[in-house]
Amino acid sequence: MSDEYESLKLKNQLCFPLYACSKEIVRRYKPFLDEVDLTYTQYIAMMVLWEKGELNVKELGECLFLDSGTLTPLLKKLEKKGFLERKRSEKDERNLRVLITKEGEELKKKAVCIPEQMGKCIQLETEEAMQLYQLLYKILGQLEQ
């Protein structure tokens, strides 16, 4: 007999393994991130700063798919740790500029070993990793509009 509720079974969901995988991987990051005194969300925020050096909260939010409700307290914590500075733009005081500090730059040297160490936890063929990467960005692209 076919089950009319088959579509509600956990094993038939695509979102659930996405959700679980994301959580479990972030959990695996923790011991490595503890070494540099960052949470995962703080880490990806620092990644953007390491690359751009300076940007405002809105831009950062667009990079990370996060809003000010998440970023405001997070950036205050990173400022307290000395990794960045927050100052209002003089041209437009609505914009809050986020600037990396010398300590923030220094941290990059300690963090650079993290991607390699995490790579060992996820054993995918290059081909598989690329497939996964592309599928995820395909979905993200569709969700953007």
Add this chain to the structure above:
Amino acid sequence: MSDEYESLKLKNQLCFPLYACSKEIVRRYKPFLDEVDLTYTQYIAMMVLWEKGELNVKELGECLFLDSGTLTPLLKKLEKKGFLERKRSEKDERNLRVLITKEGEELKKKAVCIPEQMGKCIQLETEEAMQLYQLLYKILGQLEQ
């Protein structure tokens, strides 16, 4: 010039699109889940209950990759909504049995349209969806040990 910090760029991460994708999809679920008065986490908990009818907190946690710190308050909320009952096992009082109620069963009828509606948000070929599904469970399997 090669950038020695290339591995720290957001665009070279595999975990980040996983994290972002998971969050964005869960966000897309919200309007549909509002209709049945569930959050995403409550929804996947109900999925397990719809299938099994009854199980204890530990088993549920293993299905969902969640611990009692998350599940205890969540199950209390679902109990308050009338979708399930929580009672200690008589055989072993350490175990808390979670039992679906008649209202919980009823809810399944309202929820059955959700997977289809969400499917429209994610436009993947069958082939792609299967690839993604398998890659995610491959990673989850590796993270289990």
Add this chain to the structure above:
DNA sequence: ACTTATTAAATTGTACGCAATTCAATAGCA
């Protein structure tokens, strides 16, 4: 039987994550 170890939930504390609202600054327009 008594002691110790293990187990299952609950609790505590910290950090997101997001919808909704508020507030201040600027842009647009009559």
Add this chain to the structure above:
DNA sequence: TGCTATTGAATTGCGTACAATTTAATAAGT
């Protein structure tokens, strides 16, 4: 120039997540 609309952050409130600890119940070993 005023008035209104929009914009960017901050705030508020609620619901997870999870590490670490606590508590109560049972299992295991002597």
